Amino acid sequence: MTNITSLSFVALDISDDNYLSWVQYVKLHLGSKKLSDTIKAENKSTAEENFISIIFLRHHMHEDLKSEYLEVEDPFILWENLNDGFDHQKLVYLPAAENDWANLRFQDFKSVRAYSSALFKISSRLIMCGEKVTEKRKIDKTLSNFHPNNINLAEMYMERKFTKFGDLLSTLLIAEQNHESVIKNHQSRPTGSAPLPEVNNMSFQQNVRGKGYRGG
Structure with missing residues (x-):
């Protein structure tokens, strides 16, 4: 029971x-x-x-x-x-869900996770209203809304011909993580801020002393 x-x-x-x-x-x-x-x-x-x-x-x-x-x-x-x-709820909520889907843009979100969360929420509402949200539809939606500065990156992902949105999402998350690591490394030690190697610094000082001695 x-x-x-x-x-x-x-x-x-x-x-x-x-x-x-x-x-x-x-x-x-x-x-x-x-x-x-x-x-x-x-x-x-x-x-x-x-x-x-x-x-x-x-x-x-x-x-x-x-x-x-x-x-x-x-x-x-x-x-x-x-x-x-x-069941009339579908007639009320479907137009709103379709409008949210139409205005969903990858470039408007600060992180991949924030974008995917919004996409899944809208997808769920569409599905509850009887709409089909296929893997291809989610992939096409994502890749067609990259920022213009990243259009080459979007084209590269298109050429990989993803069939599952989860695979594209994993790729985007890894790319985002790698990008963040590069930025953090740069911020922790900007270009040109690294100290001179100790051995080179010692050689430089010895050369200066030597030159000074000969010049005296």
């Missing part, structure tokens, strides 16, 4: 603000319990599986929603009712 004494994730709010993320969490958790079919049409789930599923769904719903759908005992019907009532 599934343990539902505590919430596995935030309950579906009456305002429907978290509906899209709630749907993803429910799918993942029901899948982990092998109960995904209970929210599909014409499924062959057993009575026990349906009971476990609907109890789980109710447990992760606002109290007012529980009261509203109190008479519904089939998890699929409950799932469809919630979908009919809240």
Whole structure:
């Protein structure tokens, strides 16, 4: 029997603000319990599986929603009712997510991690709205928004024909780390600030003394 004494994730709010993320969490958790079919049409789930599923769904719903759908005992019907009532969120959030994606530029971030964090957040919102965000789409988005001063670097990465965004991300992180190391080394000892080697300095002083002696 599934343990539902505590919430596995935030309950579906009456305002429907978290509906899209709630749907993803429910799918993942029901899948982990092998109960995904209970929210599909014409499924062959057993009575026990349906009971476990609907109890789980109710447990992760606002109290007012529980009261509203109190008479519904089939998890699929409950799932469809919630979908009919809240799925309009996609129409609200999709344009905003698409706008954020369109304005996302690699050159606007101070670090690779800050950029990748923003990209993943926007990608998640697009996916929750039913959009596909492929590896190629993430790669193309990143390489097409390098700063003009780094256009040659972007072209070099394009020639490597990355197929996984994670591989490109790792390459960018390594390049950033190497660049930071060079900058730190330069700042700790700027060009021309290194002391003369001791042996050369001694030879120089001896030569000066020698020349002074001969000149006397």
